[in-house]
Amino acid sequence: MKGSLDDLVLAKKVSLIFSLLPIGIVATVINSSIISVLMWNVIPNIWIISWLLAHLVFAILRIVMFTVFKSDTKKFQHVKRWKYLISFFLMSSGCIWGSSAFFGLLHSSVAYQMVVAVVLGGMCSGVAATYSALRLTYYSFIIPTLVPQIVLFFTMGTPVHLAFAVMLTLFIILISFPAEANHSIISSNYRLLFKNEDLIRYLRESNENAQLEITRRKQVESELLKSRSELEQKVKDRTIALSLANDHLRIQIEKRMRVENELRESEKYYRSIVETAQEGIWIIGENHRIYYTNQKMAQILGYDLNELKGKDACEFLDENQKSYHGVDRRVRGIRQKNLRKSDGTLVPVIESESSLIDSTGQFHVKLGMVTDITERQKWEKKIVRLNNSLQETNRELSEFSHSVSHDLRAPLHTIQAFCELMQDEYAKVLNETGNEYLSIVRKSADRMNELIGDMLKLSRVTRTELNRKNVNLSNVARDIINTLQKKDPLRSVHVEIQEDVFANGDPGLLRIVLENLLSNSWKFTRKKDDPRIGFGVDFKEGGAIYHVCDNGAGFDMKFKERLFQPFHRLHSESEFEGTGVGLATVYRIIKKHGGAIWVDAIKNKGATFYFTL
Known part of the structure; x- marks a missing residue:
């Protein structure tokens, strides 16, 4: 999808409106049916039937419009046409709803008139919330729906009718504020x-590249930890033997005093933990009265202990949390809230709440552990600020790389043109060494041009x-193989391509993936007596895995981490030509599709590339 930012945002908003269209159709059918049943014995049935049929006809037309939109x-390209078309249908539906105001001319029941007005107001609220994009x-819906009702009530002139007319007028004005706010939010979100x-x-x-590097380092650390663990285990074994002998002697000596000392030490230990804890601790009893606080809790609230x-x-909670605290004080959980300090300022905290139950199963007190998260x-x-700065830097780096690649091509084309001219016009003038030097310059320029082309392709993949x-x-694979065969007609390669292999993705980018992988296979099987290339798909629990x-030549798997990095090659250029950018391009395309790519290879026996989308 290409176009200006405004066109892209408009297309998104129109698609959003159409995705919500079935809700409006269902609401129209249900509410119009309810009104019809309600008014059946109040006004002539022919009016009810005609009015209901009008709703059903336009509901069917909107379903047809919805179906056509989905298949477009x-x-x-047609987004503005769809925008005005759906607005027309909503205006038509609003006119039909607005016509229900004239039911009030056919009877004198104020109650029924008020019910119709309330239903219309509800429909307008739903439309303002649903279609505010x-x-x-x-x-287009609200004005033709409510204006006839307002005019009718003003015409009737009774105090009740006048009051409802004023309220409906205010309703139109007030409902526009949240609708406009939603409209602004949706537009801003799509732009961002x-x-x-x-x-x-x-x-x-x-980030994924960084994760791969982290994984590699963790593997190294794991091996070190394993060696360390073995050494620690030997120390533990000897320590356990000594500890068992020491424990046996200690138990005999302290047997009579153990219970009393353990209770005393336990109380001292836990009190020390509470008093020195880095989290605030308070205990709250019935009626929200504070039973206990530690020093850290007093420090958080700005009071003496x-x-x-x-x-x-409740005095320490802001106004929005007081009732909440009273209702949920017996519920376990971790919550973020604001506590009011002694100077009136609010401090943000996270509180872990637990209810302490007595022996009868009744609520006793609430224990709260509070952490200041200021x-x-x-x-x-x-x-967040640093992350935004990093994103801006990455964008500028990408634009700089793309610009440099373009700027390098102009002087390079000049070099190529002059080399070609010199070979055509001055080949006889130059000696053998001069012609050899000129050939080297031209080949280097061609090589540089190919490298810049691959860099541009890599940059375009990132932007597309x-x-x-x-x-x-x-x-696609069959077409690529045919092209390779035409370029090298003397080669005989056995190629197996699985039939009817389908994928959901960008056609142009997926072609680049297969062009790089198949051309690599074609290149690296060049020195084989019986070259073989294959393409297919396997279906497993996780989905389709293409290969x-x-x-061909294969490679040592210990170098696989370098395989998808730009400009990294596992074979010399004299052995196999290439720029080292192709597999990096493949990697970025696969990641762009949300997939993964990996390889299994044996040196001098070939390689298999697997990828998912």
Whole structure:
């Protein structure tokens, strides 16, 4: 999908409106049926039937419009047409609903008139909430729905009717504020989505690369820990033997005093833990009275330790949390809240709450462990700022790389042109050494041009937006092999391509994946007497796993971590040509599709590349 940012945002909002269209259709059918049943014995049935049929006809037309929209393969080009079309249908539906105001002219029941007005107001509330993505849509419905009812009530002139007319008028004005707010939020979110999508994707890929490096380092650390663990186990075995002998002697000596000492030490130990804990601890009894606090809790609240006992715990909660505290004081859980300090300021905390039950099973007191998270919140904000700065830096780096690659091509083309001209015009003038030097310059320029082309392709892959479709990969692979065969007609390669291999992805990018993998297989089987290349798919519990295999040069698996890095090659250029960018491009395309790629290879026996989408 291409276009200006406004066009992209509009397309997203129109798609959102259409995705919610079935809800409006169901609401229309149900509410119109309820009104029809309610008014059946109040006004002539022919009016009810005609009014209900009008709703059903337009409901069917909206279903047809919804179906056509879903099947439209060029929604983006037709987005403005769909915008005005759905607004027209909502305005038509609003006119039908507005016509129900004239039911009031056919009877004198104020109650029925008020019920109809309430139903219309409810419908307008639903439309304002559901279709607020587009300003034109909800106003197209609300105005023709409520204005006839307001006019009718003003015309009747009774105090009740006038009051309802004023309330409906205010309702139209007031409902526009949340609708406009939702409209602004949705528009802003979509704009941010399109602006940050590429940066987020690149950051995700960078993070995955970092995770791979972390995994490798953890494997090394694991081996070190294993050796350390074996040594520690030997020490533990000897320590256990000594400890058993020592314990036996200690038990005999302290047997009579153990119970008393353990109780005394236990009480002292736990009191020390509570008093020196880095978290605030308070115990709250019935009626929210503070039974106990430790020094840290008093410090968090800004009081002396002795000032808190007996106070109402609700005094330290802000107004929004007082009732909440009273209801949930017997429930276990971890909650974030704000506590009011002695100077009136609020401090953000996380409280772990536990209810202590007595022997009869009744609630006794609530134990709360409180952690001041003021500093943590400051660091979280700093991390967000640093993350935003990192994303901006990555974007600028990508743009710089793309610009440099383009700028290098202009002088390079000049070098190639002059080399070609010199070979055509001055080959006879130059001696053998001069012609050899000129040939080296031209080959180096061609090599540089190929490298820049691969860099540009890699940059474009990073920037390209996915356009997912169902792709017949068997046909793509067969076409690539035919092209390779035409370029090298003297080679005889046994190729097996599985039939009807389909995938959901970007057709252009998936073709680049297969071109790189199959051309690599074609290249690395060049020195084999019986070269073989295969492409297919296997289905396992996790889904489809595609593979490209060959019996070519292969490589040592200890170098597999370098395989998908740009400009890293496992074979010399004199042995096999290439720039070292192809597999890096494949890796980024697979990651862009949300998949994974890995390889299994044996040196001089071939390699198999697996990938998922």
